Amino acid sequence: MLLEGRELGFYYDRGIWIFRGVNLAVHSGEIVGLTGPSGCGKTTLARVLAGYDRPVEGNVTIDGRAIPESGHHPVQMLFQHPERAVNPRWRLRRTLTEGWKPDGELLESLGVRKKWLDRWPNELSAGELQRICIARALGPETRFLIADEMTAMLDAVAQAQIWHAVLDAAWKRKLGLLVISHDRHLLRRLCDRVQPWDGF
Amino acid sequence: MKCSRAETTVPQRSKQKRGWPFVALLEVQNLTVSFLRYAGGFRRQTVRVIEGIDLSIDQGEILAVIGASGAGKSLLAHALIGILPDNAKVSGTIRYLGETLDAAKLAAIRGKEIAFVPQSVACLDPLMRVGTQVRWAVRGKDPIEEQRHAFRRYRLAENVERMYPYQLSGGMARRVLLSTATVSGARLIVADEPTPGVHPDDLNEVLCRMRELADEGCAVLLITHDLESALSIADRVAVFYAGTVVETAPSADFSGDGERLRHPYSRALWRALPQNDFAPIAGTQPEPGELPAGCPFAPRCPLATSACENERPELRAVRGGTVRCIHAS
Secondary structure, three states: OEEEEEEEEEOOOOOOOOEEEEEEEEEOOOEEEEEOOOOOOHHHHHHHHOOOOOOOEEEEEEOOEEOOOOOOOOEEEEOOOHHHOOOOOOOHHHHHOOOOOOOHHHHHHHOOOHHHHHOOHHHOOHHHHHHHHHHHHOOOOOOEEEEEOOOOOOOHHHHHHHHHHHHHHHHHHOOEEEEEOOOHHHHHHHOOEEEEOOOO | OOOOHHHOOOOOOOHHHHOOOOOEEEEEEEEEEEEEEEOOOOOEEEEEEEEEEEEEEEOOOEEEEEEOOOOOHHHHHHHHHOOOOOOEEEEEEEEEOOEEOOHHHHHHHEOOOEEEEOOOHHHOOOOOOHHHHHHHOOOOOOHHHHHHHHHHHOOOOHHHHHOOHHHOOHHHHHHHHHHHHHHOOOOEEEEEOOOOOOOHHHHHHHHHHHHHHHHOOOEEEEEOOOHHHHHHHOOEEEEEEOOEEEEEEEHHHOOOOOOOOOOHHHHHHHHOOOOOOOOOOOOOOOOOOOOOOOOOOHHHOOOOOHHHHHOOOOOEEEOOEEEOOOOOO
16 A cells, blocks of 8 residues: 655645645555654644645545545554643543554553553653553554654653554554654664655 | 754763862752652552652762653652652752751752753743743843843844743743753752753754853753763763662763663663664563562563562662662672
8 A cells, every 4th residue: 555645735824835845655564754854844744644634735645545534544643742642531441442442462562551541641651641542543444654753752661662562563564654753863773764854 | 053963062071171179069868759649538648759869969060860751850850949749758868068958948049059940841931021031040140131142042033032932932942941040050950851842953052051051060960861962961870760760870881782881771771772772671660659679670670580579779889880789790
């Protein structure tokens, strides 16, 4: 499968282009890195690819076809601040299972503890919440994963642990991965290729 | 100046050259912090979050505090400047220039002798222009001049001083917080994660400035999870795990395979960096309130023996550093 963004352009309501003419392709089983200066629009591009925002110009396709508007979105995104990606009024069990029911093996490999699931988001650390968000995103219908500074808040041991679990799951399911990061060492370690930002 | 995080070039450990006398500015002995919390109904429970910390910082020195997220690094900072919540209990001694600090003395020197850079950019007053906030921290000099000088140093444009916090990006807000601490003329700066969200170009400036402050005779306690940045400026590194300092080591020991490090967790942390082996270790850090009786790292440790599980290892001096591990030599 091929996730492709062609000639993508985006602006919010004031009409100042955040980026224009961005081309990006990720194949299944491929890990692509994306890097660029802060505030250049990497996160916005990720949001467009994952269907949170509609591009003003260009289109996002999978194998040449538009992505259906309803049902499980095949492109799932993981955010830098997981505390903002979960409902603060839901216990984490409900958040974890809102898309599918992750199996015990996956939860174990990600280091998710059973007792976290009966707690509220404000009772867990960012690293713990991120593990739950990853499990939530790895549903059976997920084909591509976008990791936007997914482990920037974590210590090196937790970062390596989480990435090994994600790479393992991605390899088993032949997912395509887009990794957004400032850490060139991390990108060099993870990615098949790194695409520099060409939005402007 | 265009450089990325890894190419950061800052004056390396120039302390010795400048010949600052090694006077311990701050000494922490057996610091323990516990929280009293309700565990359902009226049952109350005491949870130890920091246990038996011994640290010292000399004038002219940068001590980096690194370690697992949730290990209690921020709580250490909050304890040092006395802003823990009311349900926290602190025991142990904190000495500043040889004098034991109690709550009243600490309150008297906080902001004058000890400055704090908080982790959250939400600590700025949302209703006050940031220039004014920085000027408040200035002592004994011209506030406007000092604030403008600091902003120029951190490459904040002139119009930034008239802005409100909501108008700043994350990286700009960080630099405003740093300005507040550096204009205060404090002799000890406690910086809690001052760098996330700061652009690599500006990161270099922030790190350089901290090294300069230390070279001028300040002591800096730099709490961070960015080991690479910390190593580029710090003299010594304290490694935190599960509420305690498992090792303090000279920065230079973080090199190669980490064979010079004393504690297995420090080695695991070093080898987990993507530029090293990217090797994870299994398991997670035990939570406060569930600490094992023995060494807190024993359940994940490749060297663990039954002796590790019975007793908490004492802090020992080993090869110019300290370590809490019975296997270190």
